[in-house]
Amino acid sequence: MSRARGAIVGIGELKPQRLTSGVTTLEMIAEVSRLAVFDAGLEPGAIDGLLVGPQVGETPQHVPATIAEYLGLAPTMANVVDLGGASGAGMVWRAAAAIEAGMCETVLCVLANNREEAAPRSPNRNPIREFDVPFGASGANISYALLMQAHMAQHGSTARDFALIAAAARANAQLNPDAIFFGKPADADAVLASPMIASPLHLYEIVMPVAGGEAVIVTSAERALSLPRRPVHLLGAGEKVTHRAVSQAPSLTSGPLKSAMARAFAQSGTGVKEMDLLSLYDCYTIMVATTIEDAGLCAAGAFGAWLRDHDLSHRGDKPLNTHGGQLGFGQPDLAGGMTHVVEAVRQLRGDAGERQIGKAGLALVTGNGATMSEATALVLGAG
Template sequence: MSLTGKAAIVGCAQYRPEKYATAPQMFHLEQIADLARLALIDAGLTLRDIDGLAVNGAHFNEATAFVPAVVAEYLGLQVGFAETVDLGGTSAVAMAWRAAAAIQLGLCRAVLCVLPGRLAPPDPDADPAAVAAAMQLGAHSGCFGAPEAEFDLPYGHVGQNTGYAMIAQQYAHRYGYDAAAMAGIAVAQRSNAQANPEALFYGQPISVEDVLNSKMVADPLHILEIVMPVAGGAAFIVAADDLARECRHRPVLIRGCGEQLDFKSPSYARDMTVTPIARAAQRAFLMAGMKPADMDMAQIYDCYTITVLLSLEDAGFCAKGEGMAFVRDHDLTWRGDFPLNTHGGQLSFGQAGTAGGMSQLIEAVTQIRGSAGERQLHRHDTAFVSGTGGVMSEQGALILTGA
């Protein structure tokens, strides 16, 4: 089965990223309802039009099971398609193609895809020590019986920083490492954020020297090469093409998709320098009948600069080992010859937890619609969008085009 462009993204909504200390606390159900309302207004639809639902089943405070049913009941929905997606930072990409496939199969006509990203009010019965321990381990599994709990965590392999640093070290050993070129990725995205008033780092440009002189967190990764966690959240609506034509904006067609999950911990990766996006992107381009050179923009998941570099290579925008030369030879800003993460990316826009990957998808939609304001691209009909979950464990790709 392949997607035929019969489903389009027709509405989206995104909270402005905020520091956790200043953002309002809201139950996840409240966030979902509010984001759904905003996305429906953007699309020009009503809740009665929604008959499909995709939500995140992990870290959902108000339910540990039956999450779609709880959400549907809260919103007053009756749906013919319901899905929980637990793929970390690639959840948004995964939701989009699942929604499109369900529409193409005739299960539904309009799917609400939503990921809350603000803190929920604390559970008064929760064990503070258990919560703190879970946060300390980052994305890794410390549960009894988990391989990581026995073979990784006792030896200091905790959180995401160590995993991505190991990947960067392995890449450097095999292909060499240009720290200034890597810093340039962060600088270009911070430059893009200066044209996006919604970005967390709007009004705060940086230079390559700033990145290289910033704190070393996990060699070779500096703090300005590492994502900024924020409070946020986002939603989008995927609709059948006939319904999409009745909506307020230019429909953004989902033309190709791919997904690949290879491991949980990079300790067990066959080759840390070859990431799952290689096969995911290949499938997406093949399905769409397009190639990397056909893309007007790339909205690539950017939890770390090394994530961007490897994704550029493995998605086919340049050959393996040539990523740093590619970055040096191209202008990655919205004004440049290879527009990358034109909203600032998560490095400069901010990463709202699992909802962080929504920002790349929503930026692609915004650009294809032609409503990006100052940072609007002149050529904006095609977009490559990627998602990354875990430590390069699970990745997804979308090819989006304007109708």
């Protein structure tokens, strides 16, 4: 295995909420940043790098400066990472790369969002708004329904195959009291009985939008040695961005995560079969299905059989999204992707409580943005 390229030494997470009232995104960023910095055993002054998301409702531009000022930071490296659901994982390797480049030593990676009752629609004028929306295709549900239908047509996968993914996420969420679906399990029959939103996609196969926040602190492997938490090392990363609109996707049944994961495995000198935890981005069931296949866990088209052969719980042979995934936890907008990083850190530290997996040496984390368009993969290792 290769050397550590950096270490995650602190995490913060806000309990997801369906709605917030009178709370700004900046306030939530402050709350979750504080959790992460204190978890790392650091003082705020130790933070000299800042990576933030683009969606801070209060300020369309100058986002890093606004957040730095709000938090009282004066970072020597600051940037926006705008990769949709891949932003969280994308921040982690960028932080490590900036540290290796000598630009900073300890980076706060933070994503949060409020969720008001009447959120204004964004004034898009992009090609999707011009060439998809007038034909009746608004929003991600339809795009992912098109990907799912294509998988069914090409490989003969069934509605139940996909429902198993949602059911497993709900089952794992029963061990996470913070999850939005804690206390609300749903088996495959319940998933298939939930309302059809855009065929073949059922309601329970779609993440629930929530307010929330997630943050991690990344520093050098050397610096991590002097901090209180057991470090979680970044061993490899990969990224690829291929398109934005689903009509422009090079493939409907395989995505850019395939090459992103291959790079992350190559960088880390590991393989998918060595992973003790799969922390896979799950905005929709089809995203998990495609990622399982693109990761090489099974042949293309064979995810349904793979799911039936494996136990995805924390006690199982292939623990997958032990926090419930976003399908079970809720999707706090861009921070949703960071939940997969935060859960992997918890597991690799041995801090996951009653859902702690047995052997916790290596984890695969994936992030995905837009319509299977923006992909980031990380291989993390227990320090």
